[in-house]
Amino acid sequence: MKRWGYMEKYFCLELAEGVVKGKKVTLEEIGMLLETAEDNIMLLFSGADMIRRHFLGDKVDVCSVINAKSGLCAEDCSYCAQSSMYDTKISPFPYIGRNKIFDVIEKIVNCGVRKAGIVTSGGKISKSIVSDICDAVREAKNKYGIKICVSLGMLDKDSLFLLKEAGVDSYHHNLETSKRFFPKICSTHTYQDKVDTVKNANNIGLKVCCGALFGLGEDMGDRVNLAFCIRKLEIKSIPLNFLDPIRGTCFENKKLISPMEALKTIAMFRYINPESHIKVCGGREVNLKDLQGMIFFAGASGLMTGNYLTTSGRGIDLDFQMLEDLNLKADWS
Ligand code: SF4
Numbered sequence: 145m146k147r148w149g150y151m152e153k154y155f156c157l158e159l160a161e162g163v164v165k166g167k168k169v170t171l172e173e174i175g176m177l178l179e180t181a182e183d184n185i186m187l188l189f190s191g192a193d194m195i196r197r198h199f200l201g202d203k204v205d206v207c208s209v210i211n212a213k214s215g216l217c218a219e220d221c222s223y224c225a226q227s228s229m230y231d232t233k234i235s236p237f238p239y240i241g242r243n244k245i246f247d248v249i250e251k252i253v254n255c256g257v258r259k260a261g262i263v264t265s266g267g268k269i270s271k272s273i274v275s276d277i278c279d280a281v282r283e284a285k286n287k288y289g290i291k292i293c294v295s296l297g298m299l300d301k302d303s304l305f306l307l308k309e310a311g312v313d314s315y316h317h318n319l320e321t322s323k324r325f326f327p328k329i330c331s332t333h334t335y336q337d338k339v340d341t342v343k344n345a346n347n348i349g350l351k352v353c354c355g356a357l358f359g360l361g362e363d364m365g366d367r368v369n370l371a372f373c374i375r376k377l378e379i380k381s382i383p384l385n386f387l388d389p390i391r392g393t394c395f396e397n398k399k400l401i402s403p404m405e406a407l408k409t410i411a412m413f414r415y416i417n418p419e420s421h422i423k424v425c426g427g428r429e430v431n432l433k434d435l436q437g438m439i440f441f442a443g444a445s446g447l448m449t450g451n452y453l454t455t456s457g458r459g460i461d462l463d464f465q466m467l468e469d470l471n472l473k474a475d476w477s
Contacts, residue, residue: 414443
């Protein structure tokens with residue numbers, strides 16, 4: 145282990161104090177942060193926790209997803225069980241329609257969740273499905289006052305505008321990885337297509353939920369670049385996913401990220417995006433294992449609960465119990 149000088153050792157905390165006072169960290173500082181964190185990981189977490197507490201207090205952003213159209217996707221994202229290019233064991237189904245969406249929302253609400261994400265597979269969806277989802281959103285918001293996020297692929301401005309008019313609270317679209325690494329995970333659309341979707345949603349005034357998927361073979365430099373790209377796009381809700389390799393996809397043999405590496409990645413995102421909600425979503429259980437509760441001490445301020453799109457979660461009750469044990473409160477704003 146390297147012998148660190150006092151100032152170097154406590155660089156994580158000094159930087160965190162600066163962030164709390166409004167400082168924007170630089171690429172060089174993040175390099176130094178990650179280097180010193182190699183031997184001083186708890187100081188990295190302490191700094192990330194300090195930033196989270198300062199900007200977000202005990203508020204935790206919680207949501208559940210509704211799989212409204214599964215599989216049958218013509219895109220070739222190498223990690224995805226829903227691409228029709230791979231022989232995976234999921235059961236695809238076409239768009240389920242507003243009545244079934246409404247049924248699932250009712251179940252989610254009955255479990256105590258007040259924020260739902262409607263997700264469809266595919267690069268983009270038809271105008272008629274957008275219109276049907278708009279009706280479901282109006283009805284659900286009217287009846288339950290629930291917050292609704294939608295994730296419908298790379299939509300044009302007109303469709304995004306219709307969703308906003310229907311009362312959608314936020315649009316979800318992940319960049320997944322760095323611009324440099326993206327061609328290694330997808331060839332049927334570009335990084336710029338994704339950035340354009342995020343900018344379109346931003347420009348019409350929709351709040352945007354935009355994040356990452358780790359464990360694709362990218363290095364820490366790619367993750368850092370993505371964190372800065374997300375900061376530049378002024379994203380206020382950042383979902384972080386960790387690959388749960390699916391049999392039949394190109395990435396079926398990828399190794400899981402270790403729990404400590406996952407926590408370190410979360411903490412790095414917190415230093416770069418201090419005021420945003422950072423939510424740990426898909427792959428939490430299999431990658432973090434027994435360290436799930438540590439995500440908040442590493443700077444996370446949210447989680448996805450219930451089942452994911454093609455894999456199972458551990459149950460909403462257990463997640464709510466974890467928040468209660470940590471004195472954290474679900475925030476539905
Ligand atoms: S991530 Fe989305 S666009 Fe890519 S293959 Fe999966 S469903 Fe299709």
